Amino acid sequence: MATMESLIGLVNRIQMACTVLGDHGGEGMSLWEALPTVAVVGGQSSGKSSVLESVVGRDFLPRGSGIVTRRPLVLQLHKIERGTEYAEFLHAPRKKFTDFAAVRKEIEDETERLTGKSKAISNRPIHLSIYSPNVVNLTLIDLPGLTKVAVEGQPDSIVEDIEMMVRSYVDKPNCIILAISPANQDIATSDAIKLAREVDPSGDRTFGVVTKLDLMDAGTNCLDVLEGRSYKLQHPWVGIVNRSQADINKNVDMMAARRKEQEYFESSPDYGHLAHKMGSVYLAKLLSRHLESVIRQKIPSIVALINRNIDEINAELDRIGRPIGVDGGAQLYTILEMCHAFDRVFKEHLDGGRAGGDRIYGVFDHQLPAALKKLPLERHLSTSNVRKVVSEADGYQPHLIAPEQGYRRLIDGSLGYFKGPAEASVDAVHFILKELVRKSMAETVELKRFPSLQAEIAAASNEALEKFRDESRKTVSRLVEMESTYLTAEFFRKIHAESDNNPKDIHNNKHSTTSHPNADRYNDHHFRKIGSNVSAYIGMVCDALKNTIPKAVVYCQVREARRSLLNLFYAQIGRKEKEQLGRMLDEDPMLMEKRGFIQETSPLQVSERRNRFSLMEVRK
Numbered sequence: 001m002a003t004m005e006s007l008i009g010l011v012n013r014i015q016m017a018c019t020v021l022g023d024h025g026g027e028g029m030s031l032w033e034a035l036p037t038v039a040v041v042g043g044q045s046s047g048k049s050s051v052l053e054s055v056v057g058r059d060f061l062p063r064g065s066g067i068v069t070r071r072p073l074v075l076q077l078h079k080i081e082r083g084t085e086y087a088e089f090l091h092a093p094r095k096k097f098t099d100f101a102a103v104r105k106e107i108e109d110e111t112e113r114l115t116g117k118s119k120a121i122s123n124r125p126i127h128l129s130i131y132s133p134n135v136v137n138l139t140l141i142d143l144p145g146l147t148k149v150a151v152e153g154q155p156d157s158i159v160e161d162i163e164m165m166v167r168s169y170v171d172k173p174n175c176i177i178l179a180i181s182p183a184n185q186d187i188a189t190s191d192a193i194k195l196a197r198e199v200d201p202s203g204d205r206t207f208g209v210v211t212k213l214d215l216m217d218a219g220t221n222c223l224d225v226l227e228g229r230s231y232k233l234q235h236p237w238v239g240i241v242n243r244s245q246a247d248i249n250k251n252v253d254m255m256a257a258r259r260k261e262q263e264y265f266e267s268s269p270d271y272g273h274l275a276h277k278m279g280s281v282y283l284a285k286l287l288s289r290h291l292e293s294v295i296r297q298k299i300p301s302i303v304a305l306i307n308r309n310i311d312e313i314n315a316e317l318d319r320i321g322r323p324i325g326v327d328g329g330a331q332l333y334t335i336l337e338m339c340h341a342f343d344r345v346f347k348e349h350l351d352g353g354r355a356g357g358d359r360i361y362g363v364f365d366h367q368l369p370a371a372l373k374k375l376p377l378e379r380h381l382s383t384s385n386v387r388k389v390v391s392e393a394d395g396y397q398p399h400l401i402a403p404e405q406g407y408r409r410l411i412d413g414s415l416g417y418f419k420g421p422a423e424a425s426v427d428a429v430h431f432i433l434k435e436l437v438r439k440s441m442a443e444t445v446e447l448k449r450f451p452s453l454q455a456e457i458a459a460a461s462n463e464a465l466e467k468f469r470d471e472s473r474k475t476v477s478r479l480v481e482m483e484s485t486y487l488t489a490e491f492f493r494k495i496h497a498e499s500d501n502n503p504k505d506i507h508n509n510k511h512s513t514t515s516h517p518n519a520d521r522y523n524d525h526h527f528r529k530i531g532s533n534v535s536a537y538i539g540m541v542c543d544a545l546k547n548t549i550p551k552a553v554v555y556c557q558v559r560e561a562r563r564s565l566l567n568l569f570y571a572q573i574g575r576k577e578k579e580q581l582g583r584m585l586d587e588d589p590m591l592m593e594k595r596g597f598i599q600e601t602s603p604l605q606v607s608e609r610r611n612r613f614s615l616m617e618v619r620k
Contacts, residue, residue, distance in 0.1 A: 007295045008137040008288070011035050012076045014306075015139065016090055016127060034305045036294040037141055038287055039169045042180035043191035044145040047211030050242035051180055052142055054261070054280030057134040057254045060087070060100040061142075062108050071111050072125040072169070073142040077135040077284075085134065090127030103128070121158070123165050134255070136288040140178070143169060146191040163195075170199050174298060176291065177206045183213045183222045183239075187230050203233040207290075209283065211240045213271070214264060221270040226278075238286065239271060239278045331581040335573060338447050339566055342457060346440040350562055354443070356436045360558060363428045364550035371421035372542055380414055381531040381538075383524055389413070390530060403530065408487070410534045415484040415541065422476035422549050429553050430469040433561050437461045453584045460569035465561060467568075472556035476549050483541050491540065495533050 018031050042048040049061045049069070056077065062069070087097040089106060097103045107126060114122045121144055144162045170177050177200060179192035187193060196206045208231070210222050224230040226237045241261045243252060258281060265275035276282070295302075349356040379385065390406030437458060441447060447454050573581070 007292050008139065009078065011295055012078075012129075012139055014302075015074065015076070031305055031309055033172045034174060034298070034302055036174045036176065036291060036298055037139060037169070038176045038178055038291060039141045039143055039166075040178045040180065041143060041166055041170060041192045041195060042145055044147050046145065046180045046182050046190075046192065047240070047242050048142070048145060048180050051209060051211060051240055051280065051283075052140065053254065054240065054242065054258065055135070055138070055140070055284045056130055057132065057258065058085070058100045058130070059248075059251070059254060060103045060107075060130075062104055062111075063248075069142055069144045070115055070121045072123065072144075072165070073107065074125045074127045075140045075142060076127070076129040077138045077140075078129060078131045079135050079137050080131050080133055082133060083131075085130065085132035087131070088129045090129075121161055121165060123168070136284045138284060138288045138291060140287075141169060146195065148191075166195065167199065170195065173205075174294070175205065176287070176294065178209060178287070179206055180209045180211060181225075183210045183216050183225075187225050193231060203235075206233050207235050207287065208233050208237040209240055210237060211242055213239050214241050214244075223270060226271070226274060235290070236277060236286075238283045239265070239274070240280055240283065241265070331578065331585055332573065334585060335453060335581065338444070338450065338453060339457065339569065341446045342440055342444045343566060345444050346436060346565065347562055349436045349440060350558065354439075356432070356439060359432045360429055360554075363425055363432070364553075367428060368421055368425050368549060369546060371424060372418070372546065375417040375421070377414055377417065377535065377538060380417070381410065381535050383527050383531060386410065386527045386531040386534075387524075390527065406530065407492070407534060410530070411487060411537060412484045414534065414538045415480055418480045418483075418542070418545060419477060422480055422545070423473055425549055425553055426469055426472045426476060426557070429472075429557050430465060433465050433468075433557065434462060437465070437565075450585055452586045456572075456584055457566070457569060460572065461565055464565050464568050465557075468557045468560045471560075472553050475552040475556050479545060479548050479552060483545070488537070488540075491537055492533065495536070 014031065015035055015037075018035075040048055040052065049063065052075065053059055053061055056075070061073075084098055087100065087103045088095065089097075089110070091110060092106070097106065107128070110126050111122075114124060125141070143166050146162060146166065147159055149159065169175055177196050179190070179196045181187055181190035181192050193208065196203075200206050208225070210225055213222055216222065222239065226239050228237060241264045243254075243257045247257060258279070261279050262275070262281070265271050265278040268275070271278060345354070348354045350360075351357060386406075389409050390403045441454055441458055447457070573584075576584075
């Protein structure tokens with residue numbers, strides 16, 4: 001018996017947990033539906049309520065005409081060795097009912113709480129536990145009685161609604177069907193048997209109960225049904241003799257009614273040989289043993305489903321984020337964890353683990369060279385512009401050896417064009433880094449729950465990137481300015497030395513000197529030569545800047561973003577008070593509501609883990 005108590009009691013606790021969580025059957029395979037249950041099915045006036053009261057040994061169910069049971073009643077019976085019997089409702093925890101008339105009233109009130117004063121039905125169950133020395137450990141689900149017509153005050157769809165509700169329970173492969181039929185009705189027309197035949201054609205899950213045997217016409221009996229000849233089931237039929245209406249009116253004690261029932265079978269000429277297998281007491285023991293057997297068979301699938309549910313809930317908690325501590329230290333720790341997660345994603349973009357960082361290389365390998373190639377250097381170093389710049393460089397003074405000031409002005413003017421592409425490279429990398437911050441923010445799953453924190457981190461990151469861009473601009477500008485501030489004289493010395501040794505250049509120089517007394521200042525060939533020399537020098541500088549500008553940009557922007565993007569943010573949060581940190585950790589209200597619901601299940605999940613090990617122990 002200890003094993004049976006632990007198994008059925010264990011399933012009872014899981015079933016109550018399901019009800020609390022709103023899992024009471026429906027679409028898909030829920031935990032509720034995986035648990036073996038006994039569903040009590042019968043037509044109106046079949047004696048269904050009387051059978052349940054006989055099994056419990058108490059008068060506690062609402063009575064009346066029409067549909068009395070309008071919500072499923074999950075009735076959990078717990079056998080206690082001694083003490084006063086009492087009842088508890090799941091919706092009214094810690095309140096013990098010792099007056100069973102009050103239990104009836106509470107069932108009526110709780111039904112009306114959902115359905116109102118109308119005669120409509122609801123599929124949300126009422127959970128009732130009864131603790132008594134006069135019961136066996138058993139769980140039964142009392143369902144609304146099947147009906148064929150709607151009465152006044154009921155919706156036109158009530159017949160179909162009730163059948164759909166009942167089917168939603170008895171269709172499940174783990175449901176044990178307790179089909180109740182009155183003996184004074186042809187079994188072929190029994191609503192309960194008709195439904196059971198449809199959902200359980202083999203009869204493996206169906207227990208047949210025949211009520212009102214004492215009300216059959218004189219000279220008739222129900223032996224063909226009870227002995228399985230009229231309709232065969234895999235389990236024995238059980239006959240029940242309910243209290244008469246006179247007994248109910250006189251409030252005849254249920255224990256006395258049980259004794260009277262047993263005396264009826266023992267003294268009956270028709271059923272005496274079946275007396276040991278008849279009556280409500282036998283029915284309760286039979287169902288209890290069978291329920292325990294089915295639970296034992298279903299242990300592996302129940303354990304697997306519980307484990308899967310726990311894993312799914314834990315995975316969902318991991319996805320939406322765990323609860324946050326309320327103290328300042330815990331909040332700061334959470335913020336830092338979010339920052340580290342964001343920083344990790346950002347670095348993966350830069351380093352190549354995620355897409356985006358390669359665009360920075362594209363700036364240096366394509367955009368910068370293309371921009372340098374488009375510079376208007378040919379126009380600046382055209383013969384006419386060289387003549388103009390060189391002629392104006394020394395004013396009225398003649399050139400003594402070479403127009404050095406003209407050279408410098410031409411070089412300065414040419415190098416001035418380089419600032420545009422250099423700064424454009426800085427801006428392009430800045431734009432890419434800002435995009436990577438935005439993408440990293442969107443891809444950091446942990447941050448999605450905190451919009452205010454996202455905004456704070458994004459603002460601090462962009463502020464840091466602005467600072468890095470300003471420093472990078474200064475650096476690339478200095479690179480260009482350094483080239484014009486101090487020229488590489490050796491380059492021009494080498495060019496002049498080569499020119500002096502070139503016979504063609506010597507001839508051109510002699511010819512120009514003979515023709516014009518001040519030819520170094522006015523000869524076109526001389527100006528073209530100056531333009532060519534400056535162009536060669538600018539080409540050398542351009543090649544150098546193609547390498548040094550990317551180095552400067554990476555050093556000042558990319559490297560700093562990778563190393564210290566959130567340094568400013570860390571300095572800011574270090575000065576914030578607890579209330580300010582709390583405001584940064586706001587969440588979407590729907591997400592908070594969802595976590596609150598999952599958090600409510602957490603103690604139940606711990607309990608279910610313990611239950612799982614209990615199931616394993618019982619199985620052993």
